[in-house]
Amino acid sequence: MAPRKLAAGNWKMNGTLAALDQIDQLVADQPAPGCDILICPPATLIQPMAARAQGRIAIGGQDCHASASGAHTGDIAAAQLRDAGASHVILGHSERRTDHGETDAEVQAKAVAAHAAGLIAVICLGETEAQRDAGQTLDVIASQLAGSVPEGASAANTVIAYEPVWAIGTGRTPTNDQIAEVHALIRDRLAARFADGADMALLYGGSVKPGNAAEIFAIAHVNGALVGGASLKAADFGPIVAALSAA
Incomplete structure (x- = not known):
């Protein structure tokens, strides 16, 4: 089976009830x-967003704690996200x-x-500008992939998102060849490690916009996008969804 195409929006610390x-x-x-x-x-x-979406759009959290419960003021458990209507995190x-030294x-x-609570984990990887300039990108991504993805990962419960740190919110994007190189590495490593690694969805993130979405989605092993600022407004995110649907 081919990886499912996914257009994901990360609202970060933006939005109130008025944005529903x-x-x-x-x-x-x-x-x-x-x-x-x-x-x-x-x-x-x-x-409230899950109630509004009524299953037509999946809703996810932006983080969860590793513990199921406990004295962790300000944190949120995966089961609590699930209880609120989330399917992803x-x-x-x-x-x-x-920011948090994770x-x-x-x-x-x-x-x-997240997996134990029945959530799909969207696991992010990405190199800094200094690492890119030093030619360390593939080593950094391979290390993060090996260390961040658990043995129980599968195409059903895990999505991988490549987001070069220097491209997030800057308006800059890697070249198509740079994106292709990283996504090919991720696909090869997943396929070698997991029985269904060839079917895991791989997203690209980092200054994805309506104007460049179709070009990015045409790159091999790019199965969708993790979008930041351009996901806050339907007028911006809708064309990205349409471009992925047509890819």
């Missing part, structure tokens, strides 16, 4: 999309790795917790 009308608009604009759609809003919006985003081992532990 964007979900209505997205559904209206894409009544029968040719790909899966996922929106990961702030935790405060998961339940983003893990290991570069902003979590940088290690590959911690990301892997969170992925195990």
Whole structure:
């Protein structure tokens, strides 16, 4: 089976209840999309957004704790995300790795917790500009992939997102050849490690916009996108979904 195409939006720390009308608009604009759609809003919006989406759009969290419960003030458990209506959770985003010092081992532990709660883990990988300039990109991605993805990962419970740190929110994107090189490495490593690794969805993220989406989706082993700022408005995200549906 071929990897499922997925257009995922990461709202990060943006959005209030007033933004829920964007979900209505997205559904209206894409009544029968040719790909899966996922929106990961702030935790405060998961339940009302899931109710609004009514299964037409998948809803996810932006992080979870590795523990099922306990004295972890301000954190959220995978089962709590699931209870609120989430089906996915983003893990290991570069902003979590940088701002909160998350290690590959911690990301892997969170992925195990997500799987145990019945969530699909969207595990993020990416190199910094300094690592790219030093020619270390493939080594960094291979190391993060090996350390962040647990043994229980499968095409049914795991999505991998490649997001070069230097391209997130900057308007800069790697060349098509650079994206292809990294995605080919990820696909090869997954296929060698997991029985269905060839079927795991691989997303590209980092300044994906309506103007460059179709070109990115034409690259081998790119099965979708993890979109930041351009996912906040249906008018911006809708054309990206349409481009993926047509790819």
